[in-house]
Amino acid sequence: WARYANHAWPLNQGMPLAANFGIVGANQDVASSGLTNFQPSGYEQVGGTSSLPLIQIDNVFQYVGALTYTRKGHTIKIGAGLIRRQALIVGNGWPRGSWICDANATNNAAGSGGDAIASFLLGFPANGQRVQNFTWPGMRIWEPSVYSQDDWRVNHRLTLNIGLRYDVFTPYVEVANRISNFDPATAKIIVAGTNGISRSAGVQTDFSNVAPRFGFALMLANGAVLRGGYGMSFVPTNSASGSYLKNPPFVSNFAFTNDTIYPAYNISQGFPPAVAVDPNNLTGNLSATAQNFRSTYTQQYNLTLQKDFLGNVVSAGYVAQLTRRNDW
DSSP states (O other): OEEEEEEEOOTTTTOOHHHHTTOTTOOOSGGGOSOOEEEETTSOOBSOOSSOSEEEEEEEEEEEEEEEEEETTEEEEEEEEEEEEEEEEEEOSSTTOEEEEOSGGGOOTTSOSOOHHHHHHHTOOSEEEEEEESOOOEEEEEEEEEEEEEEEEOSSSEEEEEEEEEEOBOOOEETTOOOEEEETTTTEEEETTSTTOOTTTTOOOBOOOEEEEEEEEEEOGGGEEEEEEEEEEEEOOTTSGGGGOOOTTSEEEEEEEOOSSSOOOOGGGOOOOOOOOOTTSOOSOOOOOOTTOOOEEEEEEEEEEEEEETTEEEEEEEEEEEEESOOO
């Protein structure tokens, strides 16, 4: 059992600084405490960062068993394993809001002479946003695997290594089905556990991860040895932030872009109350994982020739690796 617990909090965590400065609607909860981020073009930004707070708590339970059987020239290894992952991920995009100010709002008729600080003092940002998640999702994954390998000493000159491994990486499910996926075929949001949708929000389990391995060592004449090997490995790349499927109706997304002549939004308005994005009226960024998701795999192979010259070993080799299906 391995446990990883990371709590990264921003400066002024727990302090309603935005509210103290009169910014309406920025400090909604403890995760959005602190000061709204101000980014005036050409100047240093101030306020809280977009990536904090970040809370990540992972529990990994691993169960493994293996047997080794030796008979004559064969050493056979077989084994199986099961990894059970529990992941809690808390992270928002600009939870206390962000404003970007440029010179456009204070430019003259010729389109020059303005300044980002002047635009800010007038309360006219060029654009802004606030993204909040309403859940602290508890994700669950299972990873069973089996393998077998035979190290076969054919004779005193040749040894073969023949193996096969099989892995399954189940897609994420959430303990209370608080995830949703974007289906580009229908341009709709599908919510886990509703209307016949699976708990993985439609993402299917990839059962095709069969990985062969092969190697050899051949003793040649005059103290030379030729070695080579090939192996395939599958990687559960469905593990980046987008795969957590934080989509409507579990997020609040507010964003605007001001007109440079008649800006409709003023900083004094603050931010509206955080409400869930309507799945039938989508706005903002969406996360999607292909429903027929297939795991990334790598192929590694090598060939090496070694020769003994008066007690010194000289080697020449070729090593390569290919990665496929890594653009999920």
